[in-house]
Amino acid sequence: MAIRDIITRWNYTHAMIERALILRKAIDNWVFATDELKPLLLTSAQWNMLEKLGSILGVRLYSYSRNDGKEVSDL
Incomplete structure (x- = not known):
């Protein structure tokens, strides 16, 4: 099942x-098989x-979770 962005x-x-x-693979197959979605098919570069x-x-999420959810700038 897909997860929607918030x-x-x-x-x-x-x-x-x-x-x-x-x-x-399932997303590519579904988009390719649905004519109105074909313009939304992602290229290999976009998947990369x-x-x-x-x-x-993921690195940011790990840092965030290691700091008990406190925003810590690591820039």
Whole structure:
């Protein structure tokens, strides 16, 4: 089942990306088989970008959870 993004919760963006990567083949098949969705078919480069973004957000999520949910800037 897909996870929907919630704009005020970046950790949901991470969860949505991770789930999409798990379901990539099913998503590609569904979009390809549905004429009105074909323009939304992601390229390999776009899937790779999602993998990288998921990794970046995963590091941030780990840092956030290690600090008991307190925002700590690590820039």
